[in-house]
Amino acid sequence: MHRIVVYGVVQGVGFRPTVYRVAKLLGLRGWVKNNGSNVEIVIDRDVESFLAELRKNLPVNARIERIDVSEYSGMSFDDFRILESSHGVKDFPPPPDLAMCDACLADFYEKGNRRYMYAFTNCTDCGARFTVIKNMPFDRINTTMFEFPMCRECNSEYEHPANRRFHAQTISCPECGPRYTLYDRNGTPVPVENPFEKFAVLIDAGKICVLKGYGGMHILCALDRIKYFRDWYRRKSKPFALMMRNLETVERYAYLSEIEREILLSRARPIVLLKKKAGFECLEDASPGLPNFGVMLPYAPVHHLIFQHLKSDGFVATSANVPGEPMIIENREAFALNADYYLLHNLKIHNRCDDSVLRVYSNRKFFIRKSRGFVPEALTIDAKGTVIAVGAQENLSASVLINGKIYTTQYLGDGLSYNVLQYMKGALSHYLRLFNVEHVDTICLDLHPGYTTRSVAFALAKKFNARTLEIQHHWAHAVSLFVDNSISNGVCIAIDGTGYGSDGKIWGGEVLNAGMKGFQRVGHLSEFPLIGGETAVNDIGRVAFAFAELTGNNLKREDDTLLRALMKKSVMCTSFGRVLDALSYVLGVCEERTYDGEPAMKLETLLMEGKPWVKMPDSLVECNGDEYVINVLPVFEKVFECRGSEKRADIAYAAVAAIVKNFVDVAIKSANEYGMKYIGVSGGVSYNDVIVSLFEKYVKQSGLTPLLHDRVPNGDMGISVGQCAIGAHDIECV
Ligand SMILES: [Zn+2]
Ligand SMILES: [Zn+2]
Structure with a gap:
């Protein structure tokens, strides 16, 4: 045997x-x-x-x-x-949730089939996995479906080897499975024969509707009601994702590449950011002032049911939450949203999971949010030990390193909310249970003394009697990029909004020569005052004001006396994100930041139209001891000088291209000095299409190899991955 x-x-x-x-x-x-x-x-x-x-x-x-x-x-x-399952070693995760397969779609659309138009149709190839599992092995008893015992017919499918639902753990049918009920705004069931048909009619009629899915809830609204919806949801201009009927429909609204088509149709069915076609008011309403909009295709049977009856091409589908809080998963909590109608089912959601969001850059995936359809996924690194990392503060994820593999949690949200921190604890406990983890060596956290995630880290350290390790933000970005590309060191341009520097200042425009065991800050943008600290992150006119003052220009502000006084004692900052905010403000693109990345994203629209016709100073690089400083003041001098005489798009393009060129120049110097082959780019600013393509062009011209993200998010959702890898190599040093 x-x-x-x-x-x-x-x-x-x-x-x-x-x-x-x-x-x-x-x-x-x-x-x-x-x-x-x-x-x-x-x-x-x-x-x-x-x-x-x-x-x-x-x-x-x-x-x-x-x-x-x-x-x-x-x-x-x-x-x-x-045979019956047994409880052996647990070292691999369950699969992520999988969009409905073709065979199930065929059942679903076949009149007379047991699962004709059944909202929980699935099989061994498709359906909820990560969101319904409580523990391994993946047997019905360990999933939320255990509360719905199989009927005689389902059971016979389950036991019949020739059936394609033979030993499918989460199957059910209208006879034995969970069911949907339509409720009005008071939580009273609406007596209708077909709740899905009624729900579709209500969406078409412009009602605000809430839909419960496998891993959470969405708020839905018709495409011609987005302006009203913004008022209702008090969300001024942050983009909303859409769900559209099918690929043909999406093609009418957006320009698609082959790889974007493939990803839209993939089993993960993420939200993909696509380039808008002209002439659609709803697209402008969905993502005001941006060149792209986010769209996904139906992935669960209930979506197909709604489209079966819906007249329009699609609807807004945004995670249902109180702003800043995790997505709602309990039926009774949903009614606090004050929507018009609710289509809810009676299956418990064990693991909340927001939709994934990504944009495609040439053949790479830039994950803005890596969640449903992609978690849990293993990233293999060459390291031993067990490490937990709690990430940074915004766009949170946490990661666990077990047996040389890093598993990152689903998207968690922003750490300012107590409930998000609780969510993080729960998501981590779930992973530790899935893998039977009892011993943890190191808990990694960000260096920033004010981040709320520290409390989670210290609580875990106490619980596991583990050591803690504080890790500089941009170093974690750099290492997350190396892990993504399966290498262990290189030069990385880490560009984002805010990260706490080793010197107590705010970093965000950094060139690091980094490895798993340490990093050297080779160069950075020149320092400028972040007037009033965090206030300047939203009031972007303050950063613009600082650059005006520093270059002897005038930017009218009613509070200019106050700002001048504050400027002298403000924290110094080297953030490229803030520089883009200032550019955006000075060029009249955006006046305030109402959501993360807004000014820089709106500037991208302009950058795409820009031509390299405005001459910027050749080199911005200065030597300061053993660091290179990229002086941005000459760029702003030029910007203020050309304002009014040159096209805004051309000014923006020239300014950004000059800064990126100088970043790459510094990186090349360092790479040559230390014999590095790779120059990478990471951090939230590296989502910007124009910036990344300029980066790639300049690096390739030098003969070195550019490194880009593909599996780990560029932004702060990727921080916990970098922290985990650094934590693992730190164990070896102890
Ligand atoms: Zn299936
Ligand atoms: Zn059944």
């Missing part, structure tokens, strides 16, 4: 049923079972041909990491069986 243990994502993907069918096909005797997070197989002969056949028939969502084969002398049978 032979014992085969398969490691990887092999549960919740129809792996055991496939093993069963292959064994039967080859006439083998033995058994298969889930053991911990792995699958254990015993067969009596023909290991080679069995494995070959298994690989040929591998379920679409399975991912084999390793296979161990050994001799076996335990129990066997005269036939082949699927």
